[in-house]
Amino acid sequence: xxxxxxxxxxxxxxxxxxxxxxxxxxxxxxxxxxxxxxxxxxxxxxxxxxxxxxxxxxxxxxxxxxxxxxxxxxxxxxxxxxxxxxxxxxxxxxxxxxxxxxxxxxxxxxxxxxxxxxxxxxxxxxxxxxxxxxxxxxxxxxxxxxxxxxxxxxxxxxxxxxxxxxxxxxxxxxxxxxxxxxxxxxxxxxxxxxxxx
Ligand SMILES: [Zn+2]
Numbered sequence: 001x002x003x004x005x006x007x008x009x010x011x012x013x014x015x016x017x018x019x020x021x022x023x024x025x026x027x028x029x030x031x032x033x034x035x036x037x038x039x040x041x042x043x044x045x046x047x048x049x050x051x052x053x054x055x056x057x058x059x060x061x062x063x064x065x066x067x068x069x070x071x072x073x074x075x076x077x078x079x080x081x082x083x084x085x086x087x088x089x090x091x092x093x094x095x096x097x098x099x100x101x102x103x104x105x106x107x108x109x110x111x112x113x114x115x116x117x118x119x120x121x122x123x124x125x126x127x128x129x130x131x132x133x134x135x136x137x138x139x140x141x142x143x144x145x146x147x148x149x150x151x152x153x154x155x156x157x158x159x160x161x162x163x164x165x166x167x168x169x170x171x172x173x174x175x176x177x178x179x180x181x182x183x184x185x186x187x188x189x190x191x192x193x194x195x196x197x
Pocket of ligand 1: 053054055068069
């Protein structure tokens with residue numbers, strides 16, 4: 001019995017932001033009521049409905065094609081660092097007409113994030129093959145983000161118009177962490193940047 005608790009708590013603590021006390025609260029939540037427990041099964045089943053696109057590295061439903069890659073407009077490309085950011089962007093008209101590529105976080109040797117496991121090498125290869133006219137990097141201002149930007153610039157020198165959009169995201173980890181007020185400001189500053197370009 002004690003083993004079961006330990007195993008469950010260990011599994012829960014693998015989730016981001018879940019430490020020892022949150023894992024105890026969650027275990028209590030799931031154990032108290034069989035209905036709540038069904039939420040976990042539903043989530044597990046739902047996760048099998050996602051499929052990662054081999055080109056853009058975003059997720060789409062297993063039953064359909066990747067709508068992001070079906071987009072014909074590849075003149076403007078946006079690079080994000082979290083698949084959830086794509087969901088965030090698709091809720092706003094402003095982003096809808098552009099094609100996205102998704103990095104698996106920023107390159108960081110310290111965290112074991114290499115050019116390969118962040119998909120950076122793959123994205124660089126694709127951008128070299130069909131260089132977009134404009135490339136927007138929706139990154140933050142962290143050291144890792146700046147290093148990732150440097151690697152992109154170094155490897156795809158044929159793209160002259162690369163826009164770094166870090167000023168509003170600042171140190172926030174990803175776009176979906178923006179508040180609605182930050183988000184409106186972000187879209188406005190991005191829109192100004194695009195109009196100037
Ligand atoms: Zn795709």
